[in-house]
Amino acid sequence: MLSLKEIKERLEQATGSETWFKELENDTRIGAQKLINSWERKQQKLLLEKKAHEEKVLFDRSFCTNEQDLVAGVDEAGRGPLAGPVVTAAVILNAHAEELIGLNDSKQLSKEKRNELAIKIKNNAISYFIHFQTVEKIDELNIYEATKQSMTESVLHLHKRPSVVLVDAMKLPIDIETHSIIKGDAQSLAIAAASILAKTARDEYMDQLHERYPQYLFNKHAGYGTKEHVERIVKYGPIEHHRKTFEPIKSILKK
Template sequence: MGKTIKEISVALNEAQKYQAWMKEIEEDGRAGVQKVWKQWNNRMEKEKKKQEEHDSKVKFDASFLSSAEQLLAGIDEAGRGPLAGPVVTAAVILPKNCEKFLGINDSKQLTKKAREEFVSIIKEHALAYAIHFQSAKVIDELNIYEATKQSMKKSVENLGICPDFCIVDAMQLPIEIPQSSIIKGDAKSLSIAAASILAKNARDEYMEQLHEKYPVYGFDQNAGYGTKQHLEALEEYGYIEEHRKSFEPIKSMVEAKKERVLI
């Protein structure tokens, strides 16, 4: 008597690669068996794609170094566009053996749960990492581009190890270390993707804490971005210290307030 569909399903769930005994399953005419066989093949295809993407990112990072002893730092940011809160940057130096980071991708492509899991892995296994918060006040003083650049510079300087080369997501930094600016770097580089995860997770946590203090703006849902609910709350309650006064519509609100004071 052959195996039940449930027994076959359990065996396939435990299998990580094609094995000789699976030929019998391929030829099994039962619809239920073919269904679990198709599911297993789809899972293997996804795993294969994930491995290929990982290998491509590792190869991309290695292309910037002239020897296996050299170290690469990936740098990225989170929060350039929101109306409130800091811009957060991160720099990460990953080890040569990167299999533990399989599945790391641009932080925007990952679920919150996946980001949180990867944050733990990155912090445990990275050779060095640093996270820097640039306040709304500094953003208003410098402008968002310059504030982000200066924050990235601080992240690199705060690394416990000095890298031999830096790759930065779409930015050129005022640092002495050789560097390259990479457009859509978080989709091409494992190091930049890891930095993007650290930066986004740290910023999301900050905005969730800010929500506890100012719940009317919905920072736990919008992370400071100008959603309809956030804009309506601004209209009704006005702005707070954490709002960026150089960003519209807050800039106009600040100017209107000044005019009222002068009258």
């Protein structure tokens, strides 16, 4: 009879078709049953992730007229914060990109998982571009226009011209067929990938900003208007990386 340690090691590589698997199903030890139940839950999760992945791929391909068409997904990170840039990304993925099974809305994933996926996305991309829109531009144009301009730059800097562009809830002024998709990162693999690239790039930027201005804790809240962040703005005053047209910074500067 296999030890529980041996069972655990074998299950890490098991498909369920192994000759010893039937034997394991009949193992009455509580520890053995817990291990197989855990394995079955993991397999069920993988099946659901694979199904969701295939649905996202089909969604993207539904906008194509032929096999050669390239789909670009576009998304942003950082429209709401009081500090830091808004970051946008455009990405064209290889067909199917099975390495990206499990890719989901960036807000639903841990920072570690997002960083892991960002590497895989770059490895599976035909082309991608990440654009940083400055605080100065955000204050000059307003956040909506600044984000739109940044998204446009992301698409135009792709080294492969896409046949169709899918954007998360935004219309872009470009001469390429474009579709604005509500909650696009939940439906489109390309948009979900762009969301991850934008989010990880912005988080890295805010972590670097924290090294220069540790008193604001940018690595903790990424510039969002948390109670702690606002208290520190009041205490230390806004810096050049704070958005001066956003409240409460606008009111603080008037005092």
